[in-house]
Structure formats: structure tokens, C-alpha cells
Amino acid sequence: MAKQHWLLKSEPTSFSIDDLQSRPAQTTHWDGVRNYQARNYIRQMVLKDQVLFYHSNAQPPGVAGIAEIVGEAYPDHTAFDSDDKHFDPKSTPIKPTWYMVDVRFVRKFKNFLPLENLRDQVGLQGMELLRTGSRLSVQPVSDVQWKIILKLGDK
DNA sequence: GCCAACGTTGGC
């Protein structure tokens, strides 16, 4: 299968691309996804898929760099923990509702790409990220979109 | 702080 590309949103005040870089093995599990459409995308991810690391609720919001999938979908255990912010009693170890992947830092872009600038780019108009009211925290990115964004980020 | 655009919940 051809390599797939994705975009993952994170609020840098809770977990930034710098936090990912400073993790042991520069790797984390991407927990807390509690939306079915996003969950379905999580389950489609395969090893070595490439990911845009997006900073949401940031000033400015935008794409900060690249990561890759180093662990395919497995049950999100934070859903089982009643003390966890993302606890969901409907999800059980026997029949988990929510899944997560392992993600490893690849690099930060030379240029942080603010959302505002992406809106102006020819070829990106169809991106889910740019759709008015888009809230999906896990999104597919097409080959064409991926290439345009990498070119901008590394320029 | 505001609010548009959702997704979810629960009464009926």
C-alpha cells in the first residue's frame, strides 16, 4: 500500500512538538481521541505513515513539523481510567471503543506554517483543516497536499 | 471573550 499521510492536532500548551522531541525515544502514544471519525482514521494508520503535527488553540495555530507512526492502533487505556480526563465508561478492555497509535518525532519545519498562510496556498483549498468549522483532530492529507506543505515548511 | 460548527444526549 502506498504510504498514507495524516494530520494530528494538539494544543501546544498540553503537548507540543517540542514535548514530543524531548520524550524518551522521541515517541509518545497518541491518547485521548474521543471522536468516531477520528478513531476510524487512527485505525487505518500503518507503520511509517507520515504525520503533520498541528498546533491548535495556539498563537498562531499552524503546522509545526513532521512525525511518523511507529505503533499501529491499540486500545486507548486512558478510557478505562476513571481518574483520567478522557475516561469513558462505555469503553472496556474486553470491548474497547477508543484506540491510539504510537507517534515518533521526525523533524520540526524550518518554517512554522501558520494556518492563515495555508489558506492562501493554491492546491490546499480542499484540505479538511481549512474547512470552516472543521474540528476533526485526526485528518487524512492527500499526496498533493503533503508535498505542498513540505515544500513550504522546509523552504 | 465570542461564537460558528459541530457531536452527543435524552425526552418524546
Add this chain to the structure above:
DNA sequence: GCCAACGTTGGC
């Protein structure tokens, strides 16, 4: 199954 109320996301 419908839909109003509510809660959340996230840009601005």
C-alpha cells in the same frame, strides 16, 4: 426516529 438542548473545539 426526530430534534432541542447542551457541551466542546478552536479560530478569531
